[in-house]
Amino acid sequence: MTINRRFLLTARPDGTPQASDFTLADAPVPAIGPDEILIRNHYASLDPAIRGWLDDVPSYLPPVELGDAVRATTVGVVEASNAEGFAPGDWVMGLNKIEHYSVAKLGGFTSRIDADIVPSVTNYLSVMGAVGLTAWFGVTEILKPKAGETFLISGAAGAVGSMAGQLGKLAGARVVGIAGGPAKCKRLIDDYGFDAAIDYRGKDVEALTQAIGEACPDGIDLVFENVGGIGLDATLTHINPYARIGLCGLISEYNGEAYGTRNLWQLIARMATIRGFLISEFLDRFAEGGMAMAKLVAEGKLRFDEHIDEGIDNAYPAFLRLFEGSNQGKMILKLV
Amino acid sequence: MTINRRFLLTARPDGTPQASDFTLADAPVPAIGPDEILIRNHYASLDPAIRGWLDDVPSYLPPVELGDAVRATTVGVVEASNAEGFAPGDWVMGLNKIEHYSVAKLGGFTSRIDADIVPSVTNYLSVMGAVGLTAWFGVTEILKPKAGETFLISGAAGAVGSMAGQLGKLAGARVVGIAGGPAKCKRLIDDYGFDAAIDYRGKDVEALTQAIGEACPDGIDLVFENVGGIGLDATLTHINPYARIGLCGLISEYNGEAYGTRNLWQLIARMATIRGFLISEFLDRFAEGGMAMAKLVAEGKLRFDEHIDEGIDNAYPAFLRLFEGSNQGKMILKLV
Known part of the structure; x- marks a missing residue:
């Protein structure tokens, strides 16, 4: 049997x-x-x-x-x-x-x-599954990057983050990624075409705040947030007026007591938005999204x-x- | 001199x-x-x-x-x-x-x-100044309550909160307020026409979560957030899908280390939005807002x-x- x-x-x-x-x-x-x-x-x-x-x-x-x-x-x-x-x-x-x-x-x-x-x-x-669709709808429907905007992505070397960054580049944004370790940061630049990469390893919230500020000298217009924790607090310090943060995940907080986000007051000062999202809200458009991603892959415009x-x-x-x-x-x- | x-x-x-x-x-x-x-x-x-x-x-x-x-x-x-x-x-x-x-x-x-x-x-x-305009634009432009929605307001007995609640009632929402102490809670009901009031005094995050759940049995559609801290965490536990939170203030966090908001993951699970706002973004509409508030006062529809x-x-x-x-x-x- x-x-x-x-x-x-x-x-x-x-x-x-x-x-x-x-x-x-x-x-x-x-x-x-x-x-x-x-x-x-x-x-x-x-x-x-x-x-x-x-x-x-x-x-x-x-x-x-x-x-x-x-x-x-x-x-x-x-x-x-x-x-x-x-x-x-x-x-x-x-x-x-x-x-x-x-x-x-x-x-x-x-x-x-x-x-x-x-x-x-x-x-x-x-690329055609949940992670590809998360990147697709998160970028094209929740965040809608425009040419010239600074677009920060956490967990950028991950499956969702690396695709979200490439979709941001295709929209003409300046794309900055946060990832863990020099090898992943190198991949962001070399493999996925990010404009800049920030290694969060070994950095406390102050050091991370400084590093994000250096990588985003014009401030941050859009965030694809996968991680949460001190990275989100450091990010909030640099958001521009009317910044939009797509909250996709909080992986740094899933395995313990949540860190507790301390800089929400920046949302007030910058008139900014955090929008949590799930791909299930785009359930009736999965075929459209999957085909869009498959087309980008076939055209050599998207690496995964x-x-x-x-x-x-x-x-x-x-x-x-x-x-x-x-x-x-x-x-x-x-x-x- | x-x-x-x-x-x-x-x-x-x-x-x-x-x-x-x-x-x-x-x-x-x-x-x-x-x-x-x-x-x-x-x-x-x-x-x-x-x-x-x-x-x-x-x-x-x-x-x-x-x-x-x-x-x-x-x-x-x-x-x-x-x-x-x-x-x-x-x-x-x-x-x-x-x-x-x-x-x-x-x-x-x-x-x-x-x-x-x-x-x-x-x-x-x-009523015609910053607090009145904050209530007016926060409710009518940021949150846009609809008839039948559950609308929770923190700092509800305060100048902004009490006006925001009355504007919510005028829009047909079910309005629930959080305030400190039985006297303020009584004022919410008797003076400002709220549907329910929650006394946060003496409650930890678990007790406050339970109290909000009891006062909002159908969940929360809209939040006018003035306070932050454990009240915001307790609130996030009860938000409905696509809930909108207008972040006006975080007064509980202004005088010390910020509490750290731990339940942001609820934004993901509920596809919800936090929107920070300042009345300065409506600068060119202050006269319109002030006149709208003055008219409501003159008509006896708004108490302040x-x-x-x-x-x-x-x-x-x-x-x-x-x-x-x-x-x-x-x-x-x-x-x-």
């Missing part, structure tokens, strides 16, 4: 998730009911947002239940289907779990994808990287990379 | 301003140069924003210099004029100082006012209160009321 290996949440993390918070367990491959499909997951997308779902806190999605497999977006192949529109062999993508086999119900987030039009089916988890670790047994160390910053590109776990 | 008694900043406050940070000093009445007018100040507006100007921190206005009189909006009478459009005897209003006589230059913030059309010239510092302390020698205790919360209405210092 085929077994279903699953990556279970078995304890609520306190701070940074520990290996002991998870358990790998084998279960029977589930049977499907009416309107359901059985999916053999090939790849799982490992995203910072997953950390939020592990806490027992109400949010835009319910917490992952203890004993259940960890929620993730996956790409896979339909093995069996009781749902109209899905046939065995179809490639699909959806909000499933880190496990070899998932059951999805018609009317959920699962949709068919065309594996033939992309260089790799993993692209649906990177995927960091693929192999095997469900490596789910924990692969997930941890997101918080260590040791991944280079969109973090994906190969399950087949 | 007439003397000019002045309320000088002589030490930078550390935390809550102390009496020892200020000095009352007598100086000669200043002479005026070309394009200048001499104003006999009758009333000074004491506002929380003044606290920010006392720190040596660059902001939307330069810091008050040590040894100079404390900046404030005043209403007074022109004593002498070298400026076209201003004649002795004219009532004027402008950004001057807490002193008996101020010199204003043409092209600054000083403008003539009509003392005959208002019940009291102090109305130019309250003024708390007038007398004498420049009482400038410090009067200013301190803003941070003790012991004023009942717009805090004004009578100078003549």
Whole structure:
């Protein structure tokens, strides 16, 4: 009998998730009911947002239940289907779990994808997936950079940040990135075409404030904020009047008590806006966004990287990379 | 010889301003140069924003210099004029100082006012002044409440908050206020027509979160934020999708190290917006806003209160009321 290996949440993390918070367990491959499909997951997308779902806190999605497999977006192949529109062999993508086999119900987030039009089916988890769509809608709908504006991006070497920066450059903005370590900063300039890079490592809030000021001598008009913490406070010190901050993530605050943002008064003094956003608000435009990103890739205007670790047994160390910053590109776990 | 008694900043406050940070000093009445007018100040507006100007921190206005009189909006009478459009005897209003006589230059913030059309010239510092305009533009331009929305106001018994709440009611919103102590909460309901009031006194962030949840069972659509601190964190826990927070002030954070707002992640989860604002962005519409407020007062649709302390020698205790919360209405210092 085929077994279903699953990556279970078995304890609520306190701070940074520990290996002991998870358990790998084998279960029977589930049977499907009416309107359901059985999916053999090939790849799982490992995203910072997953950390939020592990806490027992109400949010835009319910917490992952203890004993259940960890929620993730996956790409896979339909093995069996009781749902109209899905046939065995179809490639699909959806909000499933880190496990070899998932059951999805018609009317959920699962949709068919065309594996033939992309260089790799993993692209649906990177440039055409949630991270690519986050960059696309965050930049083109939330922030709308204009030529000549100074556009600061935190977590800039990450999957979302590196694409957001390139989209900013395509709009004509001066793009400055914050990243951890000289190698990532070099990649921002050399690989992604940023105008300037700031290494946050080893800097306290004063040093970071000074470094941002030096890299943004005309102040900051737009921010794509992925990180929060002292970087956001340092950023707020340099915003221009009517600055717009797209709040995409606060990864520095997900694993402990939140730092506490102290410089919100700058929003008043600069008549500035922070707008939190989720790509789910653009749900009816995912196809449009994915096609726009795919077109930019095909035209050689957008570079993206995927960091693929192999095997469900490596789910924990692969997930941890997101918080260590040791991944280079969109973090994906190969399950087949 | 007439003397000019002045309320000088002589030490930078550390935390809550102390009496020892200020000095009352007598100086000669200043002479005026070309394009200048001499104003006999009758009333000074004491506002929380003044606290920010006392720190040596660059902001939307330069810091008050040590040894100079404390900046404030005043209403007074022109004593002498070298400026076209201003004649002795004219009532004027402008950004001057807490002193008996101020010199204003043409092209600054000083403008003539009509003392005959208002019940009291102090109305130019309250309902038709900065606080009234802050409530008017904050509610009608920044937040734009709609019928049926839940509209939460912090610092609700204050001059701005009480007017903002009444404007929210006029727009058909359900208005909930946060204030300190049962007497102020009673005033919110009885005098200003709020639908519910929350007493923040004696509550930690958990208790305040619970109280806000009980007072806003359908969540919060709009926030007029005057206070910051744990109240803002508690508020963020209850915001609805696409909530809009107008950030007008952070008075709880002006006198010490900022609290640090920990729940910004709720902005992401709820796709919500914080918009900092200053009334200076509506400078060219002040007359329109003042007239709109005056009309509501004349129609009996808007109640406002003024708390007038007398004498420049009482400038410090009067200013301190803003941070003790012991004023009942717009805090004004009578100078003549």
